[in-house]
Amino acid sequence: MLVVVLLAGALALSLEVSRRQQRRSRHLSVITRGVHSDDERKKALAKQRADIARKLKEASDGNQDKKKDKTTIRELMQQAGIDAPLSRYWIGSGIFAVIVWVLLTLLTHWVWIARAFLFLAALLGVPKLFLKWKRKRRQKKFLKEFSDALDAMARLLQAGMPMSEAIAMASREFEGPLKEEMLRIYENQKIGVPIGEAALMTARRIPLPEVQMFATALQIQSETGSSLSEVLYNLSNVIRARFRLRRKVQALSSEAKSSAAIIGALPVVVILGLYWARPDYIGLLFTNPTGKIMMGGCVFWMSMGVLMMRQMINFKI
Numbered sequence: 373m374l375v376v377v378l379l380a381g382a383l384a385l386s387l388e389v390s391r392r393q394q395r396r397s398r399h400l401s402v403i404t405r406g407v408h409s410d411d412e413r414k415k416a417l418a419k420q421r422a423d424i425a426r427k428l429k430e431a432s433d434g435n436q437d438k439k440k441d442k443t444t445i446r447e448l449m450q451q452a453g454i455d456a457p458l459s460r461y462w463i464g465s466g467i468f469a470v471i472v473w474v475l476l477t478l479l480t481h482w483v484w485i486a487r488a489f490l491f492l493a494a495l496l497g498v499p500k501l502f503l504k505w506k507r508k509r510r511q512k513k514f515l516k517e518f519s520d521a522l523d524a525m526a527r528l529l530q531a532g533m534p535m536s537e538a539i540a541m542a543s544r545e546f547e548g549p550l551k552e553e554m555l556r557i558y559e560n561q562k563i564g565v566p567i568g569e570a571a572l573m574t575a576r577r578i579p580l581p582e583v584q585m586f587a588t589a590l591q592i593q594s595e596t597g598s599s600l601s602e603v604l605y606n607l608s609n610v611i612r613a614r615f616r617l618r619r620k621v622q623a624l625s626s627e628a629k630s631s632a633a634i635i636g637a638l639p640v641v642v643i644l645g646l647y648w649a650r651p652d653y654i655g656l657l658f659t660n661p662t663g664k665i666m667m668g669g670c671v672f673w674m675s676m677g678v679l680m681m682r683q684m685i686n687f688k689i
C-alpha cells in the first residue's frame with residue numbers, strides 16, 4: 373500500500389513539474405517573440421543585401437564585357453549628347469575632309485598619296501576622335517555631380533517620397549548632362565516605361581560602372597522592394613572614393629607624364645630650331661629622296677614610342 377502511494381505521489385509531482393515547464397516555455401516565447409522577429413528581420417535584410425551585391429557584381433561584369441565590343445558611330449553620338457541623325461555626322465565629316473584636301477593642295481606640294489592618307493584621316497579618324505573626346509567630357513561632367521544627386525535622392529526616399537519624385541527633383545536641382553538624363557528617366561517613366569528599364573537606357577547613353585549600378589539597383593528595387601536609400605548612399609560613397617583614388621593616381625603619375633611629354637616633343641623642337649637656324653642643313657630631310665625615307669621612318673618610330681609611353685602612363689581606374 374505504501375508503494376502505491378509513493379508511486380502516485382511521484383507521478384503527480386512529475387506532472388506538476390512538466391506543467392510548470394510548459395508554462396515557463398510559453399512565457400519565455402512571449403517575452404522573446406520580438407527578439408526572434410528582429411533576428412529574422414536582420415537575417416532577411418542581410419540576405420537582401422547579399423542578393424543586391426551579387427546582382428550588382430553581375431551587372432558590372434556584363435557592362436565590362438559590353439565595353440569590349442565595338443561602339444558604333446550612332447552610339448558614340450548618343451553618348452556624346454548629340455541628338456542628330458547619322459547623316460549629319462557624315463556630311464560634317466565630308467565637309468571637313470574636303471577643306472583639309474583643299475588646304476593641302478594649295479599650301480603644300482606633297483604627293484597625292486600623302487594627301488589621300490590625310491584626307492582619309494580627316495574623314496574617318498578626326499571626327500570619331502572628336503566624338504570620343506566629347507563623350508569623355510560629358511561623362512566627366514555627369515559623374516562630378518552624380519554622387520550629390522544620389523545623396524539627395526536617398527534623403528528624399530528616407531523622408532517617404534517615391535523614387536520617381538526623387539528623380540524629378542534631381543532633374544530640377546542639377547544642371548548639365550545629369551539634368552538631361554534624369555529628366556529623360558522621369559519622362560520615360562511617365563509614359564509607362566518601368567523605371568528600371570528607363571535607367572538602363574541611361575546606362576547605355578552613359579556607359580559608366582556607377583550608372584550601370586544605379587540602373588541595376590532601381591531594377592532590383594522594383595522587383596524585390598529592397599532598401600534603395602542604403603544602396604544609393606553606398607554608391608555615392610563608392611563614387612567619392614573612386615574620385616579620391618583617381619586624383620591620387622594623377623598626382624603620383626604627373627612626373628612620368630611630364631617626362632613623356634618632354635621626350636615626345638624634343639625631336640620636333642630640335643627640328644624646328646635647326647630649320648630656323650640652318651634651313652639648308654635640315655632641308656635635305658624634306659627634299660632628298662633618302663632624307664624623305666629617313667624622315668618617314670623617324671615619324672613612324674617616334675609615333676610608336678609615344679603610343680607606348682602613353683600606354684605605360686595611362687592608368688585605368
